Amino acid sequence: MSRGNQRDRDRERAQARAGGKTKQPRNDGLTPEQRRERDAKALQEKAAKKAAQAAGGNNAGVGRVNK
Numbered sequence: 001m002s003r004g005n006q007r008d009r010d011r012e013r014a015q016a017r018a019g020g021k022t023k024q025p026r027n028d029g030l031t032p033e034q035r036r037e038r039d040a041k042a043l044q045e046k047a048a049k050k051a052a053q054a055a056g057g058n059n060a061g062v063g064r065v066n067k
Contacts, residue, residue: 030038 028035
């Protein structure tokens with residue numbers, strides 16, 4: 001047992017890094033159902049944007065003129 005109090009010291013250091021903050025519950029004023037709907041809509045918009053970008057092809061050459 002050569003480690004001694006390393007676990008305790010690490011726990012104290014982690015608590016100091018966290019600033020003694022405790023985890024707060026979400027306080028965005030939404031019900032779980034409203035939060036699910038909001039997140040689903042954001043995910044759909046993100047997927048649509050990615051699909052549109054993929055359909056557009058590679059835009060690496062945008063702005064350059066090939067001569």
